[in-house]
Amino acid sequence: MQFFSRARFHYSWIIAGVVFLALLAAAGMRSTPSVLLVPLEHEFSWSPATVxxxxxxxxxxxxxSGPFVAAIMERFGIRRVMVIALLLIALAxxxxxxMREPWQLDLLWGLLVGLAxxxxxxxxxxIIANRWFVKRRGLVLGLFSASNATGQLVFLPVLASLAVTFGWRSAALTTAAAALVVVPLVAIFMRERPQDMGLPPYGSDVVEATDPASTQAQNPFRTAIQGLILGLRSPDFWLLAGSFFICGATTNGLIGTHLxxxxxxxxxxxxxAASLLALIGIFDLIGTTVSGWLSDRVDNRWLLCWYYGLRGCALLLLPYALGSSFLYLAVFIVFYGxxxxxxxPPTARLATEIFGIRNAGVVYGWIFASHQLGAATAAFSAGLLRTWLGSYQVSFISAGLLCLCASGMVIRIGRRPRVRKQVVSDTLVRADAPVVDGIS
Known part of the structure; x- marks a missing residue:
């Protein structure tokens, strides 16, 4: 690996490429239920609420699973966990x-695919951005986040076409095959840390020492719970988690599932309709990449304030756009996308700056868990309201108003100065630097 220490091209970009592809495939797998929703209703006579x-x-x-996975990766290694997760996705x-019964869908696609x-x-x-990058960390986070959009762009039209032409089972098998394709790439190219290859992180000249023994001695469950305790003691954690709950409800949960x-x-x-959702992915690929670039340069609280505000306005427009000309739907796609x-990127950056690099993976895992709880709440409640009321109008309007509330929440992050010096555990340590406005 001495070649990479002398060459301008840093191995961190290979790691970023492998992770991007894995995230892209996972995003396509997560978007599959939106394609299967109607076909499953028709074949099994299941209601929208059931699916x-x-x-x-x-x-x-x-x-x-996020915070526990972060701790498990610290204990057993990123590559091993990724390979096992991809194989489980393919199997489920x-x-x-x-499957023939709703409980089988709940078990396979709900529990197993959800965990994997x-x-x-x-x-x-x-975790990868913090370990492998010092410079361009925000940009890399933006690219990783954009993989969600690229996954939609690549998978959704193909899966929808397969479901219509050959039936929904062909879409499910395609998803399983995509997971298997990524496995060898992860197994061959993935590495844990730049230090393992004798390299500094990208943008640094110092090869930091690691202590494998201390890493292997960590109890993943204990580490995850300590990360939660650390977060719960901070008002900023509540603001980040609360706003991210709304973020999940208004993206994966509502639009990703029910558009x-x-x-x-x-x-x-x-x-x-699947092509429209994929088109949102095109604009998100642009917006999220730019957001990562901006997060290195602009106050992340103000970025979040604008993002939630614009998303809220777009969602309030959606019920009207669906019932009118394509022009208004195109406006929604652009602004929402x-x-x-x-x-x-700005949420992850704020979590890292507030809680420190060593704690960021686990604490952000809990913040991300809040995001997905919001998504789960919206996915089920929107389906339930569709069953009761016969339309999604109430769900879309409620989501828009929640986004406007989140816009006001994020601007309050870090308003009270404080110093973080308390040692929480051997593996979770608060940053020693004084904090002004919540940002170290």
Missing amino acids: SLAVSINLCFYGL AGATVF TGAIASVLGT IPASMDHGITEVT LDWVATV
């Missing part, structure tokens, strides 16, 4: 073709 419950379980376990997605994709999520991106069936309610075909997950 939405499985999606809600998936999103819930996807988020709750492939087994769905044999939780290991390949933005928590993984945060396709809502569009079909207004006479738009399933393939066209630009900040679909643009909130991730």
Whole structure:
């Protein structure tokens, strides 16, 4: 590996590429239920609430696994956890073709796929960015977040076309195959830390020493719970987690799950609706990458304030856009798409700056868990309201108003100066630097 120490090209970019592909594949797998929602209703006569419950379980376990996965990766290694997670996704997605009862959907796509994709999520991106990058960390976080949009762009139109042409089982098998394709890339190219290769992180000239014995001695469950305790003692954690709860509710939970069936309610075909969701992914790829770049240069609280405010306005427009001309729907796609997950880089940066690099993976894991709890809540409640009321209008308007509330919440982060010096445990240590306005 001496070549990489002498060459300008740093191995961290290979790591970033592998993680980007893994996140992209996982994003496509997570978006699959939105394509399967209507076909499952038609074949098994399941109500929207029944199918939405499985999606809600998936999103819930996807988020709750985050902090524990972060601790498990510290204990057993990133590469090993990623390979096992991808194999579990392939097994569970492939087994769905044999299901006949709702509980089987809840188990396979809800529990198993939810837990496995939780290991390949933005928590993984945060750990990799903090370990491998000093410079361009915000940009890398933006690229990792943008993989969600790229996954939609690549998978959704293909899966929707397969579901319409060959049936929903072909879409599920394609998802399983995509997970298997990524496994060898992770197994061959993934590395734990730049120090293991005798390299400094990108943007640094210092090769930091690691203590493998102390890493292996960590108890993952204890580390995760200590991270939660550390967060709960901070008002900033509550603001970040609360705003991210709303973020999840208004993205993965509502639009990611229900935009396709809502569009079909207004006479738009399933393939066209999936293409609209993929188009949102194109603009999100742009918006999230730029957001990562901006997070290195602009106050992240103000970035979040603008993102939530614009998203709220877009969601309030959506019920009108679906029932009117394509022009208004195009306006929604552009404005909503630009900040679909643009909130991730500034939220991750704030978590790192407030709680320190050593704690960021686990603490951000709990913040991300809040995001997915919000997504799970919205996925189920929107399906339930659709069953009761016959439309998604109330869900869209409520989501828009929640985003405006989140816009006011994030600007309050870090308002009270304080000094963080308390040692919480051997593995979770608060930053020693004084904090002004909550930012170290």
